[in-house]
Amino acid sequence: MPLDKPAAGKARRLPPLNLFRAFDAASRHLSFTLAAEELLVTQSAVSQQIRQLEEFLDVRLFRRLPRGLELTHEGTALAGSVSEALNMIGRACGKLADPTAPAILSVNAAPAFASKWLAPRLKRFMDRHENIRVTLLSSSDPVNFNRQDIDVAIRWGGDDWDGMHADPIGGGAALAVASPTLLDGTPAGATLKDLRHLTLLQVIHQPHWTLWAEAAGLGETGFADTLYFGDAGLMIDAALQGQGICFATPLLVEAEVQAGRLVPIAGSEIDLPERFHLLCNLDMRDKPKISLFREWLLGEVTA
Numbered sequence: 001m002p003l004d005k006p007a008a009g010k011a012r013r014l015p016p017l018n019l020f021r022a023f024d025a026a027s028r029h030l031s032f033t034l035a036a037e038e039l040l041v042t043q044s045a046v047s048q049q050i051r052q053l054e055e056f057l058d059v060r061l062f063r064r065l066p067r068g069l070e071l072t073h074e075g076t077a078l079a080g081s082v083s084e085a086l087n088m089i090g091r092a093c094g095k096l097a098d099p100t101a102p103a104i105l106s107v108n109a110a111p112a113f114a115s116k117w118l119a120p121r122l123k124r125f126m127d128r129h130e131n132i133r134v135t136l137l138s139s140s141d142p143v144n145f146n147r148q149d150i151d152v153a154i155r156w157g158g159d160d161w162d163g164m165h166a167d168p169i170g171g172g173a174a175l176a177v178a179s180p181t182l183l184d185g186t187p188a189g190a191t192l193k194d195l196r197h198l199t200l201l202q203v204i205h206q207p208h209w210t211l212w213a214e215a216a217g218l219g220e221t222g223f224a225d226t227l228y229f230g231d232a233g234l235m236i237d238a239a240l241q242g243q244g245i246c247f248a249t250p251l252l253v254e255a256e257v258q259a260g261r262l263v264p265i266a267g268s269e270i271d272l273p274e275r276f277h278l279l280c281n282l283d284m285r286d287k288p289k290i291s292l293f294r295e296w297l298l299g300e301v302t303a
Contacts, residue, residue: 113251203229
């Protein structure tokens with residue numbers, strides 16, 4: 001027979017936690033008086049809480065005898081589960097309050113920064129701070145520390161980060177790079193104008209590459225074709241495969257340039273009004289795990 005709606009709804013709700021605490025104490029002592037002494041409340045308060053729990057569950061949990069209490073079958077079944085649940089809650093709270101327990105740091109970084117710069121270096125931070133465990137997430141979504149379960153974020157943008165503490169990461173510069181295989185046979189010192197027969201690799205919703213070229217005093221430089229990407233990391237991967245020229249901040253391509261897998265184009269570096277920023281909640285910036293991460297990351301950039 002199907003349950004009616006009120007009964008089904010009642011089964012899904014839980015009584016207040018203090019009712020379970022009173023029941024646990026009473027089931028262990030088989031005495032409302034001793035349970036009250038343990039909980040530092042009156043005997044009548046414990047008796048009332050047990051009655052409320054029985055009414056909520058619609059069962060008898062104790063038999064009231066002349067010389068004490070006795071658990072009913074339903075009370076015995078419930079007592080073990082309640083004791084286990086309260087112990088689990090106590091252990092979990094103890095771990096949170098334990099100063100020796102590892103701290104969890106949740107970092108949400110722009111995808112390209114996460115994969116090209118941060119992920120290869122995170123082991124250094126963990127080796128230096130063994131008591132901090134890092135969870136690295138990647139996203140380009142707007143940051144809201146009051147609604148998102150993250151400690152710090154790394155995003156690309158200008159200097160206006162309302163309601164957040166923001167540390168600029170590196171300088172606001174960008175340069176054009178390409179695979180040496182793509183540039184094979186190109187004269188040394190070739191400029192962007194000399195390479196306009198190649199394909200431009202560009203991130204969607206970013207200023208057109210030719211505007212940056214004009215800002216650098218290179219004049220208008222048309223390219224044979226343009227290939228668009230939703231993320232700078234994918235764009236850089238395409239450049240590594242020799243698909244074209246891309247324009248990126250040095251932070252994202254420094255490892256590839258140092259290894260010779262990408263080559264800077266002569267005279268292509270320009271200043272930009274935007275850069276990566278390390279963001280955190282204003283009220284949390286001095287929290288030890290966040291402060292240590294900020295100090296480490298900014299030190300890595302200038303190393």
